[in-house]
Amino acid sequence: MTDTTSGLAFSELPLAPAVLDNLQRLGYDRMTPIQAACLPLALAGRDLIAQAKTGSGKTLAFALPLLARLDPRRFEVQAVVLCPTRELADQVTQEIRRLARAEDNIKTLTLCGGATMRPQIASLAHGAHVVVGTPGRILDHLGRETLALGALNTLVLDEADRMLDMGFADDIAQVIQHCPRQRQTLLFSATYPEGVSKLAGRYLRDPQEVKLTERH
Numbered sequence: 751m752t753d754t755t756s757g758l759a760f761s762e763l764p765l766a767p768a769v770l771d772n773l774q775r776l777g778y779d780r781m782t783p784i785q786a787a788c789l790p791l792a793l794a795g796r797d798l799i800a801q802a803k804t805g806s807g808k809t810l811a812f813a814l815p816l817l818a819r820l821d822p823r824r825f826e827v828q829a830v831v832l833c834p835t836r837e838l839a840d841q842v843t844q845e846i847r848r849l850a851r852a853e854d855n856i857k858t859l860t861l862c863g864g865a866t867m868r869p870q871i872a873s874l875a876h877g878a879h880v881v882v883g884t885p886g887r888i889l890d891h892l893g894r895e896t897l898a899l900g901a902l903n904t905l906v907l908d909e910a911d912r913m914l915d916m917g918f919a920d921d922i923a924q925v926i927q928h929c930p931r932q933r934q935t936l937l938f939s940a941t942y943p944e945g946v947s948k949l950a951g952r953y954l955r956d957p958q959e960v961k962l963t964e965r966h
């Protein structure tokens with residue numbers, strides 16, 4: 751279980767009262783250290799390179815900012831989260847759905863390889879606000895023009911170290927070519943090898959680095 755006893759309260763953040771109510775309802779009271787370090791910066795629109803070990807609560811650190819920025823009335827993909835595996839993408843989608851307030855009708859889709867294309871294409875045709883998936887499959891949809899990212903404002907690279915280990919560097923680069931230049935990019939990683947630093951240098955804009963490498 752994540753230790754949050756010494757963390758700051760979410761109510762310290764510039765979040766809408768309904769979002770704070772929802773966090774409380776979900777049992778999220780105090781921020782984990784990575785959340786306390788990332789959320790004020792990310793909510794202010796900064797690009798971030800965030801490094802913290804697995805289980806430290808990184809999902810909330812990008813899910814809250816991307817949801818805060820989202821316009822539910824605009825039925826276009828406004829945020830993309832790239833993940834290394836289908837299991838992680840499913841987890842991220844579930845967390846975003848829990849955090850998104852029901853009354854806003856925010857639609858989050860998972861697009862991963864290994865699943866058949868047709869249902870994904872049908873879901874995309876109905877529209878979505880947030881897409882979570884693996885780089886290869888998302889690129890596949892971009893190539894077929896079943897997905898367009900012209901309205902994107904937040905791009906998240908989750909588990910960047912693992913995505914590079916799995917050989918996704920080229921796919922990530924190509925997905926980014928489809929994203930507007932004007933966007934917020936949030937990179938999360940458990941470790942910070944040279945490849946991740948190169949990736950950040952290439953695609954992030956004046957990023958703030960947040961590293962929690964000591965024990966928490």
Ligand code: ADP
Nearest residue numbers: 752754778780781782804805806807808809810
């Ligand atoms: P990471 O991506 O860093 O591996 P996760 O985002 O998957 O970590 O979070 C790990 C676990 O901690 C999840 O079960 C999540 O629900 C829980 N968690 C995250 N933030 C908080 C919080 N502020 N308070 C309590 N539990 C939290």
Ligand code: MG
Nearest residue numbers: 808809908909
């Ligand atoms: Mg994670």
